[in-house]
Amino acid sequence: AQKVTQAQTEISVVEKEDVTLDCVYETRDTTYYLFWYKQPPSGELVFLIRRNSFDEQNEISGRYSWNFQKSTSSFNFTITASQVVDSAVYFCALSENNNAGNMLTFGGGTRLMVKP
């Protein structure tokens, strides 16, 4: 069965610091997809990125970057020069291929607090 672990329940940083959110997953499938979502205080989950298991290239989008390491089953998320608006709960999720209904397995989330 698949599982997603976000060991950091809460992280506090000061603005402009870099911060990395860890995500470790377990799956028996060779084809799967990994996701990151942001949940700001308003509550709505915002989709950030999707990665498939055959693409281990790291990705950068502005201040956000993602490091996918199949060898360690990790998909970590780094925010560079953090800002107060980055304060949110971040969820990592996994979807196995051919799963009926395209269901996601979510990690427990990491609450990031960026202080001015």
Added chain:
Amino acid sequence: SQTIHQWPATLVQPVGSPLSLECTVEGTSNPNLYWYRQAAGRGLQLLFYSVGIGQISSEVPQNLSASRPQDRQFILSSKKLLLSDSGFYLCAWSVDRVIYNEQFFGPGTRLTVL
């Protein structure tokens, strides 16, 4: 573009009262639809999902039920609310295909049962 709506945004209900939360999606056809619950400070719990009209799969046994009367409408109901039903309810949709299967979430309904 696709949008997803949920209402009401907030709801305060007494124990034992009925519940009806509605979710609608615009701009897509035959989406997969999902109901999640998030207890305060906790992660996401999948309650129900639907791959088509009238097709509901339950992930967690409880006193809640779901229905999909139309292609882009998903309803979460209860005949008698419990205190433990309090939480943040999120509806989500995804494209009905194997790949690129990210889910997109609605704004949520915050339910307080007193």
